[in-house]
Amino acid sequence: MAKxxxxxxxxxxxxxxxxxxxxxxxxxxxxxxxxxxxxxxTVVRTADAVTVGMLNTVPHLVKVEEAK
Structure with missing residues (x-):
């Protein structure tokens, strides 16, 4: 979840x-x-303000992990 x-x-x-x-x-x-x-x-994106805002819109539909 993206929280x-x-x-x-x-x-x-x-x-x-x-x-x-x-x-x-x-x-x-x-x-x-x-x-x-x-x-x-799966996609890899930088955790900028735009991406974080989008993830906060759909936290129940995605899984977020730090890329290795």
């Missing part, structure tokens, strides 16, 4: 763990903006 994130230079691995079907349009749009296309898809 208590703060903007920094850390790389985050973001994985979609739940479907956007039945969700609000802004949540579906946020997942697409993050680059997530399907359940299990």
């Amino acid at each position: 208590n994130l703060i903007p920094s230079d850390v790389q985050l691995e973001i994985t979609q763990i739940k479907s956007a079907i039945g969700g609000k349009q802004n949540q579906r749009d946020t997942l697409r903006s993050l680059g997530l296309k399907r359940i299990g898809h």
Whole structure:
């Protein structure tokens, strides 16, 4: 879950763990903006203010880990 994130230079691995079907349009749009296309898809993004804001919109649909 994406909770208590703060903007920094850390790389985050973001994985979609739940479907956007039945969700609000802004949540579906946020997942697409993050680059997530399907359940299990993972992207690596910098934890800047924009990304953290998007993750706070869909914390129940994604899993966030620090990239190695």
